Amino acid sequence: MDIRAVVWDVDDTLFDYTSADRLGMRDHLVTEGLFSDYDDVRQAIARWREVTDLQWARFSAGETTFEGQRRDRVRVFTGQELTDAEADDWFGRYLGHYENAWTLFPDVLPVLDALAASHRHSVLSNSSIHVQDHKLRVLGVHDRFESIICAAELGVSKPEPGAFLAACDALALPPEQVAYVGDHPDIDGRGAAEAGLLSVWIDRYDAGAEAGELAGRHRIASLAELPALLGADTRFGAPSTFG
Numbered sequence: 001m002d003i004r005a006v007v008w009d010v011d012d013t014l015f016d017y018t019s020a021d022r023l024g025m026r027d028h029l030v031t032e033g034l035f036s037d038y039d040d041v042r043q044a045i046a047r048w049r050e051v052t053d054l055q056w057a058r059f060s061a062g063e064t065t066f067e068g069q070r071r072d073r074v075r076v077f078t079g080q081e082l083t084d085a086e087a088d089d090w091f092g093r094y095l096g097h098y099e100n101a102w103t104l105f106p107d108v109l110p111v112l113d114a115l116a117a118s119h120r121h122s123v124l125s126n127s128s129i130h131v132q133d134h135k136l137r138v139l140g141v142h143d144r145f146e147s148i149i150c151a152a153e154l155g156v157s158k159p160e161p162g163a164f165l166a167a168c169d170a171l172a173l174p175p176e177q178v179a180y181v182g183d184h185p186d187i188d189g190r191g192a193a194e195a196g197l198l199s200v201w202i203d204r205y206d207a208g209a210e211a212g213e214l215a216g217r218h219r220i221a222s223l224a225e226l227p228a229l230l231g232a233d234t235r236f237g238a239p240s241t242f243g
Helices: 017-032 041-060 066-078 084-100 108-115 129-138 161-171 185-194 223-230
Strands: 005-008 120-125 148-150 178-182 198-202 217-220 233-235
Touching: 005 161, 017 041, 017 084, 041 066, 066 084, 108 223, 120 129, 120 161, 129 148, 148 161, 161 178, 161 185, 178 185, 178 223, 185 198, 185 217, 198 223, 217 223
Parallel strands: 005 120, 005 178, 120 148, 178 198, 198 217
Antiparallel strands: none
């Protein structure tokens, strides 16, 4: 296996999106006085996640724009007929709370350091370049990646092979020399495998039994396992003992 580059998903792979979204929405709901519509915080946040997943699926299917899915998330969640400007303002206030909760997973910087000399690095996300470029800068890892490719600008999203192949093209490498690391067993794991990349599914929450098996997909529970999987020589010519 001659893997020369790693392409990374961002949300819930490098960046703890689930925790930031939960904490940000909790603080936003308190500020907006919206808890009265729900029995408790968990119910409100679960509803936000449900609405987010549904609207994101519409965006991924090409049924709405990136901005449109954000506005519709707000309208469906609040149950209000808001103008675009009103929905944008509401979402903007939420973003302030959300960004205050941004953090990398603790295994991210160690693995990027371990692989810095042995592999090239890039990002492929189903978000937009505006969002992910800003996020990676705030998190302090933007300069770790040669390219940042996002579905909103690319015009094709994961799990479509074209998205993964575009990331390979940006690196001028064939798929068989590229690994893709992502948290979703289907969108990331299946998509990367079917596009011909080395597919690495980071299963942080032990969903393996529910997700089932997929040929060509490698499952890891921590990014600490990645250097060994890639066969990386990360310590003065010796095989990796990372982790």
